[in-house]
Amino acid sequence: MRSLFLLTFSIMFCSAAVAQEESTTPAAATADSDHSDTSDKPLDFWMKKKLDYSTGILRGLSMGDFAEIEANANKMRVLNKVEGFARSRFEGYRGHLRSFERMTDEVIRQAKKENIEGVTLAYHQLTVSCVRCHQSLRETE
Template sequence: MQIDKQNTLLVGGEQSPRRAVIGGMVGLGIVAMLCLGTFTRPQRVTAQEPTGEKPNDVAVFMRAKLGHSQHVMEGLALADYSLIARGAHDLALASQASSWQVLQTEDYARQSREFRRACESLRSAANDKNLDGAALAWMEVTLKCIQCHKYVRDEQAGN
């Protein structure tokens, strides 16, 4: 593996934009998983001190969303199109759940719609068995996650 003067990945002396895209997608996916985990702080409750509180619904929901994201990443790594499509479908469905609605603003609603459109692009690429298209769509989904998480943090810090 080599890098040419334009920082393009060379495989066997030839450029491999597919590998470069997939490599970038894997890195971005790792960042996304870390970002998705920012809202999932486990609560510590000991058996000796029952609190009567239920687990944080948002934390549980975000953990499930992270699982759907991991399915997409696994599908991309293995070129398993059904796994990619299932993960995209599950993420889009999750965005319609009541636990998703952490803010009641027009900006938040817009970001949720954009996220669902990105998930549909991912699902469509998987159904077309287009790995490069799915990788690019996954980067878009990931960026939508990061942008929305930043928006939520900023809104919560401002309140």
């Protein structure tokens, strides 16, 4: 179990570091200022916010800070509901939203139990749900 935890943690850490680096580029920074209404913002807006919260969860995992994990997962859950309302017109998207919500709830549940392995597994499953959703969105474009 420990080797699975270390492998998963390493993969997530590298992914989060790359995503954080990409989100600080000048082009990405100006994308947010081009739109005033959240329902008109590009996918980048939602993705950046989710990456911020995801990084917070990962930071909490690495430090054993369950309060930080729970706080960031709760923010992600609220953002997911708002995004779902704004983007519910995409076919098949609701199923991905439900999956994402279930995994976020599991991260929160495991953080409340202070179960590091449980949070790690739920976080991994949350990441898988993100990848699947983005694959689906790319296929419909």
